[in-house]
Amino acid sequence: MKQLTIQLLLIAGTLAISWRLLMGYGQKAQAVRRLGLVAFAAFAIWSILDPTVWTRLARMVGVDRGADLILYGLVVAFFGFVVTSFRRFRDMEIRYTRLARRLALRETPSPTEHPTLLARGSTDAAATTPTDPES
Amino acid sequence: MMETDDAWLVMPLYNEAEVIGGVVSSARASFRKVICVDDGSSDDSAAIAEDAGAVVVRHPINLGQGAALQTGFDYALQDPQMVYLVTFDADGQHQVNDVVAMLARIRRGDVEVVFGSRFLDDRSRPSALKRAVLRMAVAYTNLTTGTRLTDAHNGLRVLHRSVVERLDITQNRMAHASEIVAQIGAMRFDDRPVRYVEEPVHVLYTDYTRAKGQSLWNTVNILAELIWR
Numbered sequence: 001m002k003q004l005t006i007q008l009l010l011i012a013g014t015l016a017i018s019w020r021l022l023m024g025y026g027q028k029a030q031a032v033r034r035l036g037l038v039a040f041a042a043f044a045i046w047s048i049l050d051p052t053v054w055t056r057l058a059r060m061v062g063v064d065r066g067a068d069l070i071l072y073g074l075v076v077a078f079f080g081f082v083v084t085s086f087r088r089f090r091d092m093e094i095r096y097t098r099l100a101r102r103l104a105l106r107e108t109p110s111p112t113e114h115p116t117l118l119a120r121g122s123t124d125a126a127a128t129t130p131t132d133p134e135s
Numbered sequence: 136m137m138e139t140d141d142a143w144l145v146m147p148l149y150n151e152a153e154v155i156g157g158v159v160s161s162a163r164a165s166f167r168k169v170i171c172v173d174d175g176s177s178d179d180s181a182a183i184a185e186d187a188g189a190v191v192v193r194h195p196i197n198l199g200q201g202a203a204l205q206t207g208f209d210y211a212l213q214d215p216q217m218v219y220l221v222t223f224d225a226d227g228q229h230q231v232n233d234v235v236a237m238l239a240r241i242r243r244g245d246v247e248v249v250f251g252s253r254f255l256d257d258r259s260r261p262s263a264l265k266r267a268v269l270r271m272a273v274a275y276t277n278l279t280t281g282t283r284l285t286d287a288h289n290g291l292r293v294l295h296r297s298v299v300e301r302l303d304i305t306q307n308r309m310a311h312a313s314e315i316v317a318q319i320g321a322m323r324f325d326d327r328p329v330r331y332v333e334e335p336v337h338v339l340y341t342d343y344t345r346a347k348g349q350s351l352w353n354t355v356n357i358l359a360e361l362i363w364r
Contacts, residue, residue, distance in 0.1 A: 094305050097198050101206045104172075108192045111214035116190050117168065 005061040006072065013076040017083050141218040142238060144169045145207030146189070146225040147200045152178040154227045154343060159187035162223065165231050170210055172203035180225075201311025205304040212299060220299045224290040228344045233336040237293045240334055247298050248319055248331035250284060251291030255335035262340075268354050275358070276313045280320040284333060288312045291336050298322065298329060309353060310360035 047053050054066025063069045111117060144162050148155060148171040155171070162169050169189040173181035175197035185191045192210055194203065204222060211217050219241055223229050229251070237249040253259035254269075261269065269288055276287040290312070294302075301322055306314040322329045 093307060097202045097205075097305075097307055100195050100198055101202065101209065104192050104194050104206055105210060105213075108190070108210065111168070111190070111210070111217075114190050116185070116188065 003062045006058075006063050006069070009061060010072055010076055014079060017076070017080045139166045139238075140168065140216055142166060142168065142221060143207075143211035143214065143217050143219070144221045144223050144234070145204060145211060146171045146184075146223050147174060147203030147207065148172060148176060148180050148184060148191075148225045149174040149197070149200070149203070150176045150178050150180060151225045152176070152180045152183055155180050155225055156183045156187045158225055158227045159184050159189045161231050162234075163188040165235060166221075168211075168214070168217075170207050171225065172207045172210075174198060174200065174203045184225075199307030199311075200309070201304045201314065202307040204311060204315075205302070208299050208302060208304075212296070218296050220294045220296065222290055222292045222294070226344050228338050228340070229291045230337050230339065233291060233334070234293070237291070237334045237336070240332065241293050241295065246330040246332045247295040247324075248329055249293040250286070250316075250331060250333045251289045251336035251338075252284070252286035252333040253289060253336060253338040254285040255333060258335070258337040260340060261338070272313070272354070272357065276316050280313070280317040282316055282320040282331070284316065286333070287316050289336065289338065291338075297324065306360060308360060309357045313357070 052066075054069060056066075058064065058066045058069040061069070063072070109115065144166050146158070146162075146169065151158075159169055159171065171181070171184040171189045171191050173184070173191055173193045175194050181191050181193055190210070192206055194206065207222075208220065211220050219238060221234050221238070223234065233251060237251065240246070241249045253261065269286065273284055273287040277283055292315070298319060302315065302318055304311050304314055304318075319329050319331065
């Protein structure tokens with residue numbers, strides 16, 4: 001029955017990450033991430049000094065060995081990494097798309113001065129449009 | 136000034152050298168302003184389209200059909216004469232006379248958007264599988280966007296300038312069709328929603344368009360792009 005604790009924790013972690021995937025993220029999310037990183041580093045040093053802390057922690061949530069707990073945590077963390085990368089790539093894609101679009105438009109004469117439209121102004125357009133579709 | 140000077144045909148173009156010449160020529164027979172947004176084709180598509188009389192904007196790299204459409208929007212918006220914008224597929228599956236009918240519809244002035252639908256009459260003959268997939272896609276789109284359409288993934292649309300000005304397509308790949316519907320569904324003009332209507336169009340399925348068309352696998356991609364956007 002104690003297993004339920006770790007199951008709930010892992011499911012909650014997975015859901016939280018999925019939620020972040022759908023929700024926005026900004027300064028707050030970044031701050032939370034940085035605080036998490038600091039806490040992680042502190043805990044890492046603690047667990048180096050006292051390796052049994054993982055096992056004690058694992059027992060608390062219903063997992064036998066500390067190594068297993070680390071593995072479970074890693075799986076969830078990896079999922080989080082995938083999600084973050086996905087979002088980051090998506091943002092980058094939007095940015096370089098805008099850049100490429102700007103370049104493409106800059107290289108093309110605007111509609112008011114495009115040779116294709118000017119040259120075919122009256123005469124050629126009349127020739128290529130024997131019937132006005134509107135009439 | 137011709138009456139079609141207020142309309143721009145926007146065609147995203149990617150590796151359609153085989154057919155693009157004919158598609159542009161037939162469009163140019165009725166419309167003066169045709170723009171092909173070449174999305175980094177590796178064949179001669181862009182040059183052929185230019186020779187056939189289209190304005191060609193070239194993406195420096197391949198970005199996707201949605202990105203090409205948005206580039207076409209941005210270009211056409213530079214033309215102060217533009218009132219109506221037509222999105223048109225470059226592979227030859229759409230008919231110019233359908234565009235003419237859709238333009239006549241929007242010119243009546245009571246709607247801002249005319250969507251083409253291949254399911255309003257029986258001229259288009261998609262395979263049973265394609266029909267099922269498209270039906271599923273439109274059901275999902277209607278559910279999530281609050282619109283009521285019969286065919287959400289049809290590349291043939293006529294948009295009023297005021298709508299084009301507010302569209303911002305960020306889905307570079309296939310999900311842009313649903314994104315356009317979603318943005319139009321969410322758009323408000325003085326607190327009223329955009330008025331739209333569907334017109335029956337004939338989508339011509341040839342061996343060429345079938346080979347170029349979307350595989351069933353791509354449906355999975357579209358759904359994924361829709362959910363995680």
